[in-house]
Amino acid sequence: MLLISTYIINFYSVPTFATSEKKKIKGVFPGRRGKLKRIITDSMVLILVFFVSGSIVFSGSDLNYGLTLLAISTGYFTFLFVNYYFLCMSRVKEKIVKIINKILFIVFSIILFFSKMIANGFVKEFFDVDIAKVPYISWSFSILFAIPFFLMASHLGCMILEGATDLFRIRKIKVPSMIHYSIFCLSCVFFTISYISYLGSAGWLFNAVTKKVYSYDTRSSFQCNNKYWTIPELGKDARYLAETSDSYRVIYIRGNKINVEVVKCEKKEGYIRFPIENAKDILKKQAPKGG
Numbered sequence: 001m002l003l004i005s006t007y008i009i010n011f012y013s014v015p016t017f018a019t020s021e022k023k024k025i026k027g028v029f030p031g032r033r034g035k036l037k038r039i040i041t042d043s044m045v046l047i048l049v050f051f052v053s054g055s056i057v058f059s060g061s062d063l064n065y066g067l068t069l070l071a072i073s074t075g076y077f078t079f080l081f082v083n084y085y086f087l088c089m090s091r092v093k094e095k096i097v098k099i100i101n102k103i104l105f106i107v108f109s110i111i112l113f114f115s116k117m118i119a120n121g122f123v124k125e126f127f128d129v130d131i132a133k134v135p136y137i138s139w140s141f142s143i144l145f146a147i148p149f150f151l152m153a154s155h156l157g158c159m160i161l162e163g164a165t166d167l168f169r170i171r172k173i174k175v176p177s178m179i180h181y182s183i184f185c186l187s188c189v190f191f192t193i194s195y196i197s198y199l200g201s202a203g204w205l206f207n208a209v210t211k212k213v214y215s216y217d218t219r220s221s222f223q224c225n226n227k228y229w230t231i232p233e234l235g236k237d238a239r240y241l242a243e244t245s246d247s248y249r250v251i252y253i254r255g256n257k258i259n260v261e262v263v264k265c266e267k268k269e270g271y272i273r274f275p276i277e278n279a280k281d282i283l284k285k286q287a288p289k290g291g
Contacts, residue, residue: 049073107153115146127251127260128276129243134217140209210258214251215239222248224265231263231273249276 049069089097119141120131131138218239221228224246231238231250238252246265250273251258263273 108150111146111149111153112142115149116142118142118145125278126276127241127249128262129241129249133241133243134214136213136216137210140213141206144206144209207256207258210251211253214258217241218251222250222263224271225269229271 052069089100092100116138119138122145123129123131123134123138123141127134127137218241220239221230222240222242223229234250234252235254238250240263241249241251243249248263250261250263252261253259259275261273261275263271265271
């Protein structure tokens with residue numbers, strides 16, 4: 001913010017500085033000044049929008065509205081970043097562009113791989129089922145876990161693009177610093193606010209995503225002893241997932257929170273159910289006995 005503020009003050013207050021920058025913009029991107037101005041202007045506006053949406057999320061006044069505004073801003077930021085990328089790459093040698101594209105592909109592939117690995121562990125612990133049985137839930141969580149890493153990649157990507165554009169440009173005219181400052185500062189703000197919002201509302205996000213996708217991996221009833229059942233006390237939105245022929249997972253919403261329990265068929269008639277527990281839950285139960 002300090003860099004972009006200093007640049008704007010210099011641009012409008014120092015005549016020689018403004019003239020030289022305008023010449024650079026005209027020389028480096030001939031015929032694209034309108035597009036360039038739009039990227040710079042929209043970057044400044046988005047910084048303000050990010051702060052507003054972040055403030056709404058952190059204040060807790062309207063979480064849904066704040067996250068919706070943040071999501072829209074994120075989408076537009078992606079659009080601006082892609083435009084910035086193509087503008088920069090248009091001034092770089094083709095050989096360097098291919099190298100940068102390969103690096104980006106490898107980085108994003110690694111991010112997605114580790115995100116999927118983390119998501120699989122989380123889903124296995126929370127739902128206690130084979131990952132193959134919940135593909136939509138698993139991939140949805142993979143995307144969620146990938147968000148902070150993609151934020152870091154986009155943030156670092158701005159610095160790489162700046163360096164590549166200035167070091168390997170086709171012409172000897174340096175790309176105007178205003179372009180880099182606009183996107184770089186926007187990337188800093190985007191990274192900070194989005195990452196803090198992500199950490200502050202991670203539980204809410206996981207619940208919200210599960211609510212949207214769990215119905216696609218489950219069914220509305222389960223089978224025990226050649227008869228189909230539902231559990232009325234868990235509500236009409238309760239869904240069932242088969243683990244074995246006589247064992248199911250019931251997923252239901254209680255107090256705006258996703259809950260998962262084991263449903264086990266009894267040999268004669270009916271069923272029993274009990275909550276899924278991890279090591280931490282078991283230790284909590286054992287703690288009073290030890291004391």
